[in-house]
Amino acid sequence: MARAATTSDAFNAIAEPQRRKILVLLLRGGERAVTELARDLRMSQPQASKHLRVLREVGLVQVREAGKQRLYDLDVRGLRPVNEWVGGFEKFWNETFDGLDEYMRDLKQARQEELSDDDDQ
Amino acid sequence: MARAATTSDAFNAIAEPQRRKILVLLLRGGERAVTELARDLRMSQPQASKHLRVLREVGLVQVREAGKQRLYDLDVRGLRPVNEWVGGFEKFWNETFDGLDEYMRDLKQARQEELSDDDDQ
DNA sequence: TTGACACATTCCGATATAGGCATATGATGG
DNA sequence: CCATCATATGCCTATATCGGAATGTGTCAA
Numbered sequence: 001m002a003r004a005a006t007t008s009d010a011f012n013a014i015a016e017p018q019r020r021k022i023l024v025l026l027l028r029g030g031e032r033a034v035t036e037l038a039r040d041l042r043m044s045q046p047q048a049s050k051h052l053r054v055l056r057e058v059g060l061v062q063v064r065e066a067g068k069q070r071l072y073d074l075d076v077r078g079l080r081p082v083n084e085w086v087g088g089f090e091k092f093w094n095e096t097f098d099g100l101d102e103y104m105r106d107l108k109q110a111r112q113e114e115l116s117d118d119d120d121q
Numbered sequence: 122m123a124r125a126a127t128t129s130d131a132f133n134a135i136a137e138p139q140r141r142k143i144l145v146l147l148l149r150g151g152e153r154a155v156t157e158l159a160r161d162l163r164m165s166q167p168q169a170s171k172h173l174r175v176l177r178e179v180g181l182v183q184v185r186e187a188g189k190q191r192l193y194d195l196d197v198r199g200l201r202p203v204n205e206w207v208g209g210f211e212k213f214w215n216e217t218f219d220g221l222d223e224y225m226r227d228l229k230q231a232r233q234e235e236l237s238d239d240d241d242q
Numbered sequence: 243t244t245g246a247c248a249c250a251t252t253c254c255g256a257t258a259t260a261g262g263c264a265t266a267t268g269a270t271g272g
Numbered sequence: 273c274c275a276t277c278a279t280a281t282g283c284c285t286a287t288a289t290c291g292g293a294a295t296g297t298g299t300c301a302a
Contacts, residue, residue, distance in 0.1 A: 007289080015136035016290085020206065027210060034249055047291065049250055068248045068299050076210050083211055085141070086204045089148060089197050128259080137260085155279060168261065170280055189269050189278045 010082050013058045018043060019051050023060060026074040033069040131203050134179045139164060140172050144181060147195040154190040 007013065014020055021041050026032060032040075038048035052072055055061040060078035064071045128134065135141055142162050147153060153161075159169035173193055176182040181199035185192045 011138075011141070012136045014206075015133045017132075018290090020132070023210075035247095044292070045249070046251080046293085050290080053250080070249065074210075079207055079210050082203075083207045085135075086200055086207055089144075089195075089200050090204055139260090156277095165262075166279070167263080167281080171260080174280080186269095189276095191279065 007054050007057065010058050010060060010078050011085075013054055013060055014079075014082065016051065016054075018047075019055055022048075022051055022055065023074060026061065026072065031064070031071045031073040033066075033071055035069075037072070128175045128178070131179050131181060131199050132206075134175055134181055135200075135203065137172065137175075139168075140176055143169075143172055143176065144195060147182065147193065152185070152192045152194040154187075154192055156190075158193070 014023070018041065022037060025037060025040060034048050034052065035045060037052070038045045041048070043051075052061060052063075055078075056063060056072075058078055060075055061072045062075045064073065135144070139162065143158060146158060146161060155169050155173065156166060158173070159166045162169070164172075173182060173184075176199075177184060177193075179199055181196055182193045183196045185194065
């Protein structure tokens with residue numbers, strides 16, 4: 001086998017920067033036609049179509065036909081799995097030990113950076 | 122070019138199911154050695170090491186040396202970018218129109234499913 | 243029907259990855 | 273120093289993508 005299944009779930013869909021940009025654009029501007037999206041994000045039309053196909057297949061966008069155009073819109077429900085998964089960790093870093101844990105990590109991290117002399121971004 | 126940068130950020134790191142499992146395991150059990158992780162998740166030791174390397178490089182785990190072993194632990198801070206990005210959408214689906222929007226989508230979705238006769242998982 | 247426009251799909255090449263296997267590196271005990 | 277255990281790394285193959293270019297499909301207007 002090679003690379004495990006990819007374009008099959010939301011996690012993989014949003015791993016692509018271009019696709020994230022599409023979603024953000026839809027989040028702000030609402031419904032948009034393919035060409036519009038392509039233009040705004042500086043990508044070719046086929047490229048946009050392909051990404052939109054992926055997003056549609058994993059349920060992150062919905063399409064509506066309007067004459068020659070196809071208006072794509074965000075479907076936030078598709079992000080739920082991701083949101084929930086990540087949420088599990090948020091709890092952890094907020095609740096556990098009331099932040100003490102993170103505090104300890106920061107200390108350790110700071111100490112390491114002092115020693116190794118390489119600076120984080 | 123081909124596939125854009127991948128194992129370079131948290132989004133891509135968590136796109137891999139195996140890596141997500143590792144993170145969850147660390148979330149629950151805390152610090153663990155490589156072999157332990159490999160055993161629990163039924164993967165080879167090299168496989169585990171490679172995944173851990175990726176997770177380390179994007180800042181999702183931290184390592185601590187303990188004799189022959191290397192204990193990996195979760196570093197939730199690495200998940201922040203993801204959490205924040207997804208959070209932007211959560212706001213949307215909660216605030217906008219006080220849920221009316223989602224309600225509309227559900228209606229449309231239901232209608233579509235009725236018509237197309239294919240059932241969702 | 244024909245042409246123009248909007249979009250989807252296919253074919254292509256380049257590349258990065260996941261996984262398996264063998265092996266290198268590193269620490270520990272004797 | 274040597275054998276052993278714990279990890280990391282390198283090499284290899286198969287595969288799934290991303291992007292580009294060309295082409296197919298579908299809609300509308302004249």
